[in-house]
Structures are given as C-alpha cells and as structure tokens.
Amino acid sequence: xxxxxxxxxxxxxxxxxxxxxxxxxxxxxxxxxxxxxxxxxxxxxxxxxxxxxxxxxxxxxxxxxxxxxxxxxxxxxxxxxxxxxxxxxxxxxxxxxxxxxxxxxxxxxxxxxxxxxxxxxxxxxxxxxxxxxxxxxxxxxxxxxxxxxxxxxxxxxxxxxxxxxxxxxxxxxxxxxxxxxxxxxxxxxxxxxxxxxxxxxxxxxxxxxxxxxxxxxxxxxxxxxxxxxxxxxxxxxxxxxxxxxxxxxxxxxxxxxxxxxxxxxxxxxxxxxxxxxxxxxxxxxxxxxxxxxxxxxxxxxxxxxxxxxxxxxxxxxxxxxxxxxxxxxxxxxxxxxxxxxxxxxxxxxxxxxxxxxxxxxxxxxxxxxxxxxxxxxxxxxxxxxxxxxxxxxxxxxxxxxxxxxxxxxxxxxxxxxxxxxxxxxxxxxxxxxxxxxxxxxxxxxxxxxxxxxxxxxxxxxxxxxx
Amino acid sequence: xxxxxxxxxxxxxxxxxxxxxxxxxxxxxxxxxxxxxxxxxxxxxxxxxxxxxxxxxxxxxxxxxxxxxxxxxxxxxxxxxxxxxxxxxxxxxxxxxxxxxxxxxxxxxxxxxxxxxxxxxxxxxxxxxxxxxxxxxxxxxxxxxxxxxxxxxxxxxxxxxxxxxxxxxxxxxxxxxxxxxxxxxxxxxxxxxxxxxxxxxxxxxxxxxxxxxxxxxxxxxxxxxxxxxxxxxxxxxxxxxxxxxxxxxxxxxxxxxxxxxxxxxxxxxxxxxxxxxxxxxxxxxxxxxxxxxxxxxxxxxxxxxxxxxxxxxxxxxxxxxxxxxxxxxxxxxxxxxxxxxxxxxxxxxxxxxxxxxxxxxxxxxxxxxxxxxxxxxxxxxxxxxxxxxxxxxxxxxxxxxxxxxxxxxxxxxxxxxxxxxxxxxxxxxxxxxxxxxxxxxxxxxxx
Numbered sequence: 001x002x003x004x005x006x007x008x009x010x011x012x013x014x015x016x017x018x019x020x021x022x023x024x025x026x027x028x029x030x031x032x033x034x035x036x037x038x039x040x041x042x043x044x045x046x047x048x049x050x051x052x053x054x055x056x057x058x059x060x061x062x063x064x065x066x067x068x069x070x071x072x073x074x075x076x077x078x079x080x081x082x083x084x085x086x087x088x089x090x091x092x093x094x095x096x097x098x099x100x101x102x103x104x105x106x107x108x109x110x111x112x113x114x115x116x117x118x119x120x121x122x123x124x125x126x127x128x129x130x131x132x133x134x135x136x137x138x139x140x141x142x143x144x145x146x147x148x149x150x151x152x153x154x155x156x157x158x159x160x161x162x163x164x165x166x167x168x169x170x171x172x173x174x175x176x177x178x179x180x181x182x183x184x185x186x187x188x189x190x191x192x193x194x195x196x197x198x199x200x201x202x203x204x205x206x207x208x209x210x211x212x213x214x215x216x217x218x219x220x221x222x223x224x225x226x227x228x229x230x231x232x233x234x235x236x237x238x239x240x241x242x243x244x245x246x247x248x249x250x251x252x253x254x255x256x257x258x259x260x261x262x263x264x265x266x267x268x269x270x271x272x273x274x275x276x277x278x279x280x281x282x283x284x285x286x287x288x289x290x291x292x293x294x295x296x297x298x299x300x301x302x303x304x305x306x307x308x309x310x311x312x313x314x315x316x317x318x319x320x321x322x323x324x325x326x327x328x329x330x331x332x333x334x335x336x337x338x339x340x341x342x343x344x345x346x347x348x349x350x351x352x353x354x355x356x357x358x359x360x361x362x363x364x365x366x367x368x369x370x371x372x373x374x375x376x377x378x379x380x381x382x383x384x385x386x387x388x389x390x391x392x393x394x395x396x397x398x399x400x401x402x403x404x405x406x407x408x409x410x411x412x413x414x415x416x417x418x419x420x421x422x423x424x425x426x427x428x429x430x431x432x433x434x435x436x437x438x439x440x441x442x443x444x445x446x447x448x449x450x451x452x453x454x455x456x457x458x459x460x461x462x463x464x465x466x
Numbered sequence: 467x468x469x470x471x472x473x474x475x476x477x478x479x480x481x482x483x484x485x486x487x488x489x490x491x492x493x494x495x496x497x498x499x500x501x502x503x504x505x506x507x508x509x510x511x512x513x514x515x516x517x518x519x520x521x522x523x524x525x526x527x528x529x530x531x532x533x534x535x536x537x538x539x540x541x542x543x544x545x546x547x548x549x550x551x552x553x554x555x556x557x558x559x560x561x562x563x564x565x566x567x568x569x570x571x572x573x574x575x576x577x578x579x580x581x582x583x584x585x586x587x588x589x590x591x592x593x594x595x596x597x598x599x600x601x602x603x604x605x606x607x608x609x610x611x612x613x614x615x616x617x618x619x620x621x622x623x624x625x626x627x628x629x630x631x632x633x634x635x636x637x638x639x640x641x642x643x644x645x646x647x648x649x650x651x652x653x654x655x656x657x658x659x660x661x662x663x664x665x666x667x668x669x670x671x672x673x674x675x676x677x678x679x680x681x682x683x684x685x686x687x688x689x690x691x692x693x694x695x696x697x698x699x700x701x702x703x704x705x706x707x708x709x710x711x712x713x714x715x716x717x718x719x720x721x722x723x724x725x726x727x728x729x730x731x732x733x734x735x736x737x738x739x740x741x742x743x744x745x746x747x748x749x750x751x752x753x754x755x756x757x758x759x760x761x762x763x764x765x766x767x768x769x770x771x772x773x774x775x776x777x778x779x780x781x782x783x784x785x786x787x788x789x790x791x792x793x794x795x796x797x798x799x800x801x802x803x804x805x806x807x808x809x810x811x812x813x814x815x816x817x818x819x820x821x822x823x824x825x826x827x828x829x830x831x832x833x834x835x836x837x838x839x840x841x842x843x844x845x846x847x848x849x850x851x852x853x854x855x856x857x858x859x860x861x862x863x864x865x866x867x868x869x870x871x872x873x874x875x876x877x878x879x880x881x882x883x884x885x886x887x888x889x890x891x892x893x894x895x896x897x898x899x900x901x902x903x904x905x906x907x908x909x910x911x912x913x
Contacts, residue, residue, distance in 0.1 A: 391841025462872025
C-alpha cells in the first residue's frame with residue numbers, strides 16, 4: 001500500500017526520540033468519503049471529501065506530546081515529530097535508531113465485494129429516490145422524508161519505536177431513512193439506519209423498500225402513542241434494538257483509562273460478580289462486517305474478541321497501548337481514534353450480550369405490567385457514579401403479559417451496577433443492532449452492539465404519565 | 467494571515483466557468499490542548515490544520531466537495547468533484563449562493579493577540595493550577611477525572627462568484643475540569659469551566675471551586691420519589707435547552723415541516739417573561755462571529771419577544787424559498803454546505819439571582835446537570851425526557867441532593883411554564899449562554 005516508505009518512517013521515529021522519549025509513533029491516515037442527501041423530495045447534494053495526514057506522538061514518562069500534519073512528505077513528518085517531541089519535553093537525548101519489522105496487515109477474513117468508489121453516483125442517487133417514494137407511499141400522514149447515503153474508504157498505517165509496522169484498509173457503507181408523520185397530535189418521527197463494514201453489497205443484504213416502510217411505520221405508530229409512564233417498572237428490551245444499554249451500563253465503565261483514574265464504578269472489581277448469573281458481555285472488534293469491525297486498532301494491534309463479563313463475573317477491562325504498557329500487559333486492541341488529528345484512547349468496538357435460552361414470547365408473557373422497548377436511541381453514562389440514560393425511540397406498554405399501546409419517546413434512567421444485577425431473563429434470539437457512533441472526549445468512532453430479548457426487573461421510565 | 471486564505475478562496479472562484487456559481491470556504495486553525503493528571507502533563511497536543519470546501523451551483527443544481535489540505539492540486543480536484551456532484555442533484559429554483567445584502571459587517575474584537583504570544587509553559591501552568599485548586603478545595607475531593615486547558619485560533623475566508631468576499635479570525639480558550647468527590651463508597655462528580663478569548667480572561671480558581679462545590683454537594687444523593695415539581699434549571703442546563711429550541715426556529719426546519727412552531731409567527735408561544743435573542747455580534751459569546759458561514763454579516767435577531775414568536779432564522783437558500791432575506795444564520799464547517807441555525811442564543815436576563823429564585827420556592831428541585839439530550843429530546847415532536855441530578859428545594863432552601871431521575875415535559879409546554887428568569891447570565895463553551903430558569907410543573911420520574 002505504501003502510504004509512506006519504511007525508511008522514511010524509521011528516520012521520523014528516530015527524530016521523534018532524539019531529545020529523549022520512551023516511545024514514539026506515526027499514525028498516517030488517508031480517508032475518502034462520499035455522501036448523498038435527499039430531503040423534501042429533492043436530491044439536495046452530493047458531497048465528496050478527502051482527509052489525509054499523520055499524527056505523531058512521543059511519550060516521555062507519563063507525558064504524551066502530540067502533533068499532526070496534512071503534509072506526508074518527509075519534511076512535513078519531521079516537522080511534526082519535532083513538535084511532538086517538544087510538546088513531550090523530553091530531557092535526555094542521544095541517538096536511538098528504530099528498525100521496523102515486517103508489515104502486519106491481518107486483514108478481515110472477508111472481502112469487500114463491491115468497492116463503493118467504483119459505483120456510479122447515479123446508482124447511489126437512485127437509492128435515495130426509491131426510499132423517498134416508498135416511505136411516502138406508506139400513508140398520506142408521512143409529511144416529510146430525508147434519506148442519507150454515505151460510504152468511506154479509510155487507509156491507515158501505524159509505525160512505532162517498538163518496531164511495529166501495521167496497515168489496514170476499511171470500507172464502510174451506511175444508509176438512513178428519516179420520516180416525519182403529521183397528525184392531530186402534532187409531529188412524530190421515525191428513523192431506520194443500516195451500516196456495515198462492507199461495500200455497496202450492503203444493498204444486496206438489505207431491502208431499501210423494507211427499510212423505508214419501517215421508518216415510516218415507526219413515525220406513524222407514534223402518532224397514536226400515549227405519553228410514557230413515569231416511575232419504576234420492569235422493562236423488556238427487544239432483540240437487536242437494545243445493545244446501547246450495555247454500551248452505557250457497563251461498557252464505558254470498563255475502559256481502562258477511566259478505571260485507572262478512579263472514574264469508574266467498576267474499578268477494583270475484577271473477579272467479582274457484577275451482573276446476574278448468565279450475563280456474558282463481550283467486546284469484539286473481529287466481528288466480521290459489523291459496524292465496529294476493525295482488523296487492527298488505531299495503534300496497530302490486531303483486533304480481539306475480549307470477554308468483559310463472564311456468567312456475571314467481571315473478567316477484564318478494555319486496554320489501549322499506554323494503559324497496557326504501564327500495567328505491563330498487552331493491549332486488548334481497543335486503542336482507537338476519530339482521525340489522524342486525534343490521540344487514541346480506550347474505545348469499544350462491537351459490544352454485545354450473549355444469548356440465553358428463553359423464548360422471547362415467554363419473556364413478554366411472564367411480564368405482568370411493564371414497558372417493551374423495541375428500539376433504543378442513544379445514551380449517556382456518568383462512569384464515576386454509574387448512572388446512565390438511554391432513549392426509547394419505539395416502545396410499547398406491556399399489560400397482562402401482552403404488548404399493547406405504543407408510547408411516546410423518552411429516556412430511561414438506571415445505575416449500571418444495579419441494572420446488571422437485575423437482569424432476570426435472557427432470550428435465545430440474539431441480534432446485532434443498527435450502526436452507532438460512540439462519543440468520548442469529543443471523538444466519535446463507529447461502534448456496533450447487540451442483545452437478545454432480555455428483561456430488567458426494574459428501571460425508571462422517564463415519561464410524564466402517572 | 468487571513469488575506470492569505472482569501473487569496474486561496476479567490477483563486478478557486480477565478481476557476482468558475484461561465485454559467486457557474488462557485489463558493490470557496492477556506493479555513494485554518496491552530497489548536498493547543500493540554501491535559502494534566504496528578505500534577506503532571508498527561509498530554510500536550512499542538513497542531514495546525516486547514517481545509518477547503520467548494521460549492522458549485524449550475525442550472526439550479528448544487529454540488530459540494532471538501533479536502534483537508536490547501537495544496538493547489540488538491541483544490542483543483544476538489545472543484546472538479548464538486549462540479550461533477552452538481553450534475554446529480556435535483557434542479558431547484560431556489561438553489562444558489564448568498565449575495566451581498568448591504569448589511570455592514572460588525573466591528574467586534576474576536577481575536578486577542580495575547581493568546582498567540584503565550585508559550586506552552588504558561589498554558590500548562592493554567593491546567594496544573596486548576597487541577598491543584600480542585601484537589602485543595604475540599605477534603606472530600608478524592609480525585610480529578612480531567613483537568614484541561616485548550617485554545618484555538620481559527621481563521622476563515624469565504625469568496626463567491628456572486629461578490630461575497632469576507633475573512634476573519636477568532637481566538638478562544640478555556641479551562642475545564644471534572645472533580646471526583648467521595649465519602650465512603652459514595653462517589654459524585656462535578657464540572658467547572660471558564661472561557662475567554664485569551665488566557666488572562668480565564669478564571670481557573672472559580673472553575674475549580676465550582677467543580678468541587680458541584681461534586682461535594684451531590685454526596686449522599688438518593689433517587690427522589692416521582693412527582694410534578696417546580697424546577698430551577700441551572701444556567702448550564704438552560705443553555706442546553708436553548709440549543710434545542712433554536713432548532714425549532716430554523717427556517718429550514720419550518721419550510722420542511724420539521725418545526726413545531728411552523729405556523730405560529732406572531733403567536734404567544736412562551737411565557738411573556740421570555741425574550742430569546744440570537745446575537746453573534748456580542749463579543750462575550752463564545753461563538754460570536756462577524757460573519758456567517760456564507761460570508762454575510764452576522765446580526766442580532768430577536769426570535770421570541772416577550773413570549774411572542776417574531777422571527778425564524780434563515781440562510782440564503784432557505785430565505786429565497788420562504789420569500790424573505792437571509793438573517794445571517796448560515797452555519798457550517800468546511801466539510802459541509804451551509805445549514806441553517808442559531809449562532810449565539812441568549813435569554814434576556816431577569817432581576818433575581820439563583821439564590822433569590824430558590825428562596826421563592828417552597829417545594830421544588832434545582833437541576834444542576836442533565837444527560838441524554840441527544841437520546842431523550844425530540845425537537846421535531848417537542849417531547850423531551852432527560853436524565854438529571856440536582857438538589858431538592860424545601861421552604862426556599864437547598865436541601866438534600868438527588869440523582870438517577872428524569873425530568874420530562876414538552877418543549878412547547880416548558881416554554882409556557884416559565885415563571886421566572888434569573889439575572890445570572892453565563893457565557894458557556896457552546897452556542898447558547900445560560901441563565902437560571904424557573905419552570906413550573908415538570909414531571910420528575912424516580913422511585
């Protein structure tokens with residue numbers, strides 16, 4: 001692939017360490033993206049983007065210096081190396097040479113079938129109009145539709161002073177339909193998204209019309225929805241739609257950078273039972289074609305499948321290079337960054353809860369009164385207290401063991417360690433959910449999540465109805 | 467330096483073909499970010515970045531492309547991509563760039579050279595100082611989750627074939643910290659920050675004291691019982707809600723049937739106590755600017771006046787479609803076409819400070835933090851429900867801390883339910899400033 005010559009990288013790394021420094025790294029990235037937007041019945045615009053550059057970090061003791069440049073020439077990289085070294089304020093000096101090993105490019109074990117860059121723009125645009133027409137045809141109450149297509153090709157190269165040299169190329173394709181329905185009760189919205197770490201074959205796997213109809217139906221359903229209840233009750237989370245629950249309830253709290261600062265309720269709890277028996281939570285960057293799939297992380301470490309909670313017992317945190325290094329253990333392949341302009345930190349990939357054995361219908365049937373959340377929105381957590389929220393974008397009341405009336409949108413709130421202990425039913429119907437973007441310290445990265453149907457014995461529903 | 471960017475933009479515009487409208491947005495930023503932990507620098511990032519966004523409109527079709535580079539060959543490729551992209555858009559009679567409208571660009575002081583004169587050592591010292599001050603503030607402070615200093619000098623230029631030609635630069639900086647307080651097993655957090663245009667304007671001592679106070683006063687917090695309460699929103703919380711209300715006043719949302727206020731111009735939509743102003747020409751606002759994203763002069767717009775809805779905001783295209791003129795509210799980065807949005811919202815302050823507002827409430831809640839605004843607020847339907855933490859108010863006094871609850875209502879109802887506006891105007895690191903706000907009848911969901 002050869003974004004930068006190995007000999008240039010060796011000289012840049014040696015220069016980065018010239019004033020002392022324990023570790024240096026070059027992260028180069030070349031990202032091409034394209035998107036198309038239809039709104040209000042018009043193809044409003046197509047956008048093409050190109051971002052290319054390198055971030056260089058130098059670590060001295062506990063201090064990291066970082067600089068980035070859009071200039072990938074040797075002179076540009078040397079200038080950034082010097083700036084990063086100055087930022088880390090290395091004291092020592094002397095000459096260190098860096099010899100890079102052979103290129104690590106583990107790949108993904110599957111091929112991109114149709115490179116989006118090879119697909120004519122007219123075909124992408126045709127998808128937009130098809131989805132728009134289908135969504136509008138569902139009902140006259142569908143008053144507005146917007147449709148988004150986007151794809152990206154991201155090539156990365158990582159070289160560091162330990163001799164690591166790794167490369168990867170990632171293709172992602174995404175499609176979203178958003179509908180507004182208008183009725184006597186005002187406006188309501190419905191949105192459906194699909195995204196995978198694959199090429200244009202995404203549209204062989206998903207039926208655009210089906211997606212558009214589901215987005216429209218979600219908005220229409222809510223026109224007839226009643227306000228969500230206020231207070232605590234059992235909550236059944238639907239298969240696939242609710243992985244963000246674990247992303248927030250425990251995922252962020254198991255990130256080693258937060259743990260080491262005492263900013264996680266899960267600090268010091270490895271080996272302890274932190275969840276109901278039967279609960280096994282995994283973060284898995286190797287999960288083929290999923291939105292959070294990576295071959296290597298943004299520090300050059302191969303992606304791994306990491307079991308975080310096994311049968312209720314906390315087994316390990318997630319690690320990046322720096323945290324792992326200071327603990328004298330290997331990285332778990334969770335060092336990720338938004339772009340070459342950002343420092344890496346501990347991030348999730350695809351986070352999911354393994355299936356149980358119960359029939360999903362039985363879980364609902366055995367719930368006297370509660371809320372069935374079929375589709376979750378995003379969420380947010382305070383890892384230090386464990387309190388987290390997540391939004392319900394499609395939810396229903398459960399009355400006498402049956403799913404009944406639709407509910408309007410709202411947040412649910414709970415405390416991570418408490419909620420994990422309150423899971424009393426796990427379905428046999430595991431599914432991954434829609435693509436997500438996880439935000440942390442201002443950086444967004446693509447993540448996936450998944451759950452089987454499950455029940456939490458008590459969560460606080462943030463509605464307005466008594 | 468901005469002349470240099472304008473020259474780049476001019477060169478792009480000069481490449482326009484006959485019958486084409488071309489717009490170039492060129493930006494360059496110098497950013498420093500310093501994080502400290504345990505009295506040491508954890509990371510120091512220092513970087514310059516640049517980029518160009520090119521928009522082409524030809525025969526009513528719009529195309530766009532961007533690149534994170536000002537390299538001549540890259541710029542030429544970007545223009546070619548934008549041109550190609552335009553051929554796939556639907557013809558739209560209202561498509562087109564902004565045109566000069568005769569509104570004078572306000573003269574405001576947004577760039578303080580003192581920021582660039584300061585070396586990294588002094589900036590590191592500010593971050594270390596805020597961390598030290600948080601730790602020293604209270605014996606119950608057991609840690610500092612984050613303490614950082616960040617600054618940015620952003621330059622931008624816009625030029626078009628329609629005669630727009632503007633350039634400017636802005637400096638901003640802030641210190642921010644998250645404090646961890648503990649008593650036994652109970653851990654609570656508190657946030658504090660201070661913003662300015664150069665480091666001399668920062669007040670790290672106040673930011674540290676606020677973070678420590680917010681964390682320690684939450685110690686012992688329990689989940690409250692559900693009920694309907696009078697709520698005092700902290701300025702920080704009010705500002706986040708203003709951002710959402712701003713969306714409902716976007717001319718684009720109105721035209722596309724996504725605003726719950728679409729047919730309400732001239733109506734009383736809020737408490738008569740509320741006057742909502744978007745004023746990017748106030749230099750105290752963190753997001754103040756002299757020009758909008760299309761290069762038109764920034765201007766002061768009164769959106770809600772004594773509770774009456776008076777105006778929606780527009781960019782050039784949404785204004786043409788609505789049969790009006792741009793209000794100077796094009797918002798964008800170089801990676802996108804101009805959207806429509808509010809630039810620097812604020813409420814006209816009242817006369818009572820937060821303590822006086824609290825003193826007037828016999829049974830209520832002070833909300834100091836909300837979470838999940840992106841997941842629990844739907845600005846199209848107006849339904850909202852957010853996670854919250856705060857302090858119970860009993861007989862005019864702050865009483866016990868409470869957490870793990872939600873507050874819910876609709877945006878429409880909340881605007882009408884405001885019964886007092888605080889005098890405590892605060893400028894925050896976001897596109898809205900805050901004041902304390904008293905809202906009657908919010909639903910609290912807890913145990």
